[in-house]
Amino acid sequence: xxxxxxxxxxxxxxxxxxxxxxxxxxxxxxxxxxxxxxxxxxxxxxxxxxxxxxxxxxxxxxxxxxxxxxxxxxxxxxxxxxxxxxxxxxxxxxxxxxxxxxxxxxxxxxxxxxxxxxxxxxxxxxxxxxxxxxxxxxxxxxxxxxxxxxxxxxxxxxxxxxxxxxxxxxxxxxxxxxxxxxxxxxxxxxxxxxxxxxxxxxxxxxxxxxxxxxxxxxxxxxxxxxxxxxxxxxxxxxxxxxxxxxxxxxxxxxxxxxxxxxxxxxxxxxxxxxxxxxxxxxxxxxxxxxxxxxxxxxxxxxxxxxxxxxxxxxxxxxxxxxxxxxxxxxxxxxxxxxxxxxxxxxxxxxxxxxxxxxxxxxxxxxxxxxxxxxxxxxxxxxxxxxxxxxxxxxxxxxxxxxxxxxxxxxxxxxxxxxxxxxxxxxxxxxxxxxxxxxxxxxxxxxxxxxxxxxxxxxxxxxxxxxxxxxxxxxxxxxxxxxxxxxx
Numbered sequence: 001x002x003x004x005x006x007x008x009x010x011x012x013x014x015x016x017x018x019x020x021x022x023x024x025x026x027x028x029x030x031x032x033x034x035x036x037x038x039x040x041x042x043x044x045x046x047x048x049x050x051x052x053x054x055x056x057x058x059x060x061x062x063x064x065x066x067x068x069x070x071x072x073x074x075x076x077x078x079x080x081x082x083x084x085x086x087x088x089x090x091x092x093x094x095x096x097x098x099x100x101x102x103x104x105x106x107x108x109x110x111x112x113x114x115x116x117x118x119x120x121x122x123x124x125x126x127x128x129x130x131x132x133x134x135x136x137x138x139x140x141x142x143x144x145x146x147x148x149x150x151x152x153x154x155x156x157x158x159x160x161x162x163x164x165x166x167x168x169x170x171x172x173x174x175x176x177x178x179x180x181x182x183x184x185x186x187x188x189x190x191x192x193x194x195x196x197x198x199x200x201x202x203x204x205x206x207x208x209x210x211x212x213x214x215x216x217x218x219x220x221x222x223x224x225x226x227x228x229x230x231x232x233x234x235x236x237x238x239x240x241x242x243x244x245x246x247x248x249x250x251x252x253x254x255x256x257x258x259x260x261x262x263x264x265x266x267x268x269x270x271x272x273x274x275x276x277x278x279x280x281x282x283x284x285x286x287x288x289x290x291x292x293x294x295x296x297x298x299x300x301x302x303x304x305x306x307x308x309x310x311x312x313x314x315x316x317x318x319x320x321x322x323x324x325x326x327x328x329x330x331x332x333x334x335x336x337x338x339x340x341x342x343x344x345x346x347x348x349x350x351x352x353x354x355x356x357x358x359x360x361x362x363x364x365x366x367x368x369x370x371x372x373x374x375x376x377x378x379x380x381x382x383x384x385x386x387x388x389x390x391x392x393x394x395x396x397x398x399x400x401x402x403x404x405x406x407x408x409x410x411x412x413x414x415x416x417x418x419x420x421x422x423x424x425x426x427x428x429x430x431x432x433x434x435x436x437x438x439x440x441x442x443x444x445x446x447x448x449x450x451x452x453x454x455x456x457x458x459x460x461x462x463x464x465x466x467x468x469x470x471x472x473x474x475x476x477x478x479x480x481x482x483x484x485x486x487x
Contacts, residue, residue: 006036007076015040034058035072066093067103074110086110099123105136114145121158130163140169144176144198152180168194176201184208196221199228222251233263244281253277254286262368266294285310289319296326318367321358325373328355329380336384346384352377386419402429403436414446418453426450441470 001020009017020026021037038051056065070089077085087110093103104120107113124133137159147155156177159170171190178187179201188210197219205211217239220228229235237259243249244256253272260268273283273291283291288306295302310320328351335349336342346352358364359374389412402410410433417426430447437443444467451460 003030003032003075006032010036010040010043010076013043015044032072032075035069036076038069039072039076061097063093063097063100063103066090066096067100067106070103070106070110074106083110090116101127101129101132109139114147117145118147118151118155122154125158125161134165137164137170137173138167140173147180149181152177156181156183172197179204179208182208184210191215191219194219196224199224202228222249222255233259234265237263237265237268244277249281252284253281254284254290256281257287257290261290261294266297269294270298270300285313285315286317286319289317289323293319293323293326296330318364319369321361321364322367322369322373325355325358325377328352328358329373329376332380332384336380336387342384342388345388346381352381402433411442411446414443414450418446418449421453423450423454427454439466439470441467441474444470 006018006021009015018036018040021033021040027033027037034051034055038048038055041048041051052062052065055068056062059065059068066089070086070093073086073089074083077083087107090103090107090110093100094107097103098119101120101123104116104123108116108120120136121133124130124136156174158164159174159177164170172194175187175190175194175197178184184205185208188205191205191211199220202211202216202219206213206216217228222240222243225236225239226233229239237256240249240251240256240259249256257269257272260272269290273287273294288310292303292307292310294300310323332346332349332351332355335351355377359370359377364370402413405413410429413429414426417423417429427447427450430443430450433443434447444463448460448463448467451457451463
C-alpha cells in the first residue's frame with residue numbers, strides 16, 4: 001500500500017485497514033511505516049513509547065526520531081491549521097539537540113520561522129554539508145526575511161562562499177540582503193539574474209541611485225505594483241496597460257478596471273469595459289459592477305440589462321453592495337430634487353433605510369468606498385431633512401408676532417432664519433424675544449451664531465459667554481454644546 005492510500009485511510013479513521021503496520025517484518029518495506037504506526041497509536045490514544053524507542057534506535061538518537069516524526073506529521077496533517085503538529089515535533093528534536101540542522105529546516109518550512117532558517121543554514125555551513133545546503137536553498141522562493149543587520153551580514157558571508165551554487169534563488173536572497181545592510185552597489189549586480197524582487201527592496205536601490213526606476217519597475221510583480229507606485233492608481237493602471245500591450249500582463253481584467261476605478265478614472269473604466277479583450281482578459285461580474293458604478297459617477301446612461309444580470313447573480317461582494325448604495329442615493333436625490341413638498345423626513349423612506357443598513361454591514365465597513373458613500377448619504381440626509389422641515393413649517397408664523405407664538409415655534413422661526421440666511425431678521429427676533437422672556441442657553445447660543453454669521457465676532461463672543469454663564473448657573477457642565485453645530 002502506498003503512502004497516499006495510508007494517509008487517506010488514517011485521515012478517515014479507518015485504522016482497521018492498517019493493522020498490517022503492526023507487523024515488524026513489514027516495517028522495513030517502507031521507511032515511513034514506523035511513523036504512520038506511531039501516529040495511528042497516538043490517534044487511538046494508545047501508548048507510543050515503544051514505537052518511539054524503535055524509531056530512535058533506527059534513526060540514531062531521540063532528536064533524529066522527533067525530526068523524522070515531524071516529517072511524517074507534515075505529510076499526514078497537511079491543512080494549514082494542522083501545521084502546529086509537525087512544528088511541535090521539530091521543536092522536540094531541537095530541544096534534544098539544538099545542532100540538528102534538519103529539524104531547524106523542518107521548523108522553518110512548517111512555520112516560516114526566520115530564526116529556524118538562519119540556524120539551519122548556519123549549521124549546514126559549519127559542518128560543511130554543502131550538498132544538502134545547496135538543495136535546501138533551491139527550496140526558497142520568498143526572501144522577505146526580517147533579520148537584524150548582523151544576521152543579514154552572516155547570511156551574505158555564507159552565500160558568497162564559492163561552494164554555494166549561485167542559482168536564481170541565491171542571487172535573489174543576496175540582492176535583498178545587500179539592500180538591507182545598505183550595500184546596494186554590491187547587490188545591484190544581481191538585477192539581471194532575478195525575475196522579480198520585493199517592492200520595498202527595489203525602492204531602496206532606487207533611493208541609493210544604484211538602480212534606475214525603469215529597471216526596478218521591470219522586476220515588480222503585478223501584486224506588488226500598488227506598493228511600488230505608492231498606491232497611485234493612475235500609475236498602476238497605466239503600468240497594467242503597458243504590460244498588456246507587451247503581452248506580459250498576469251492579472252485579470254477586473255484588476256485592471258479596479259485600478260482605473262480607484263484612480264477615479266470613471267470614463268476610462270467605461271472605455272476599457274467596452275473594449276474586446278481576448279481571453280482570459282474578459283469582462284467578469286465584478287467588471288460589470290465597476291462599469292455600472294462608473295456610469296453613475298459620470299452621469300452616463302445606465303445599462304439596465306447589465307444591471308439585471310448583476311442583481312440576479314448570487315454574488316454578494318462588497319463592491320456589489322457599493323453599487324446598491326450608490327443607486328439608492330441616486331434615487332433619493334431624484335425625489336429630493338423633484339418634490340418641493342416632501343411628505344416625510346428621510347429616516348421614514350425605505351430607500352434610506354436600505355442604504356443605511358448596507359453601510360452598517362460589518363463586511364462593508366472596511367471597503368475603500370465606505371467613507372465616500374457614508375459621507376454622501378449623510379450629506380443627503382441633512383439636505384433632505386432641511387427641505388422637509390422647511391416644507392412642514394407653518395410659514396404664517398414667520399409673519400406672526402414672535403411674542404404670540406410658542407417657544408418651540410419661536411425656535412423653529414430662528415432655525416428658519418439661519419437656514420434661509422435671514423440673519424438680521426433672526427437677530428431682531430431673538431433680541432425682541434429677550435425683552436419679554438428670560439434668556440436661556442439655547443436662545444443665547446442661537447443669537448451668538450447669528451452674530452457670528454454676520455461677522456460681528458465681538459457680539460458673538462459676548463453672547464456665547466452669557467450662554468456659558470447660564471450653563472454654570474444651571475449646573476450644565478457641557479460647554480462643548482455651545483456653537484454653530486448645536487443650533
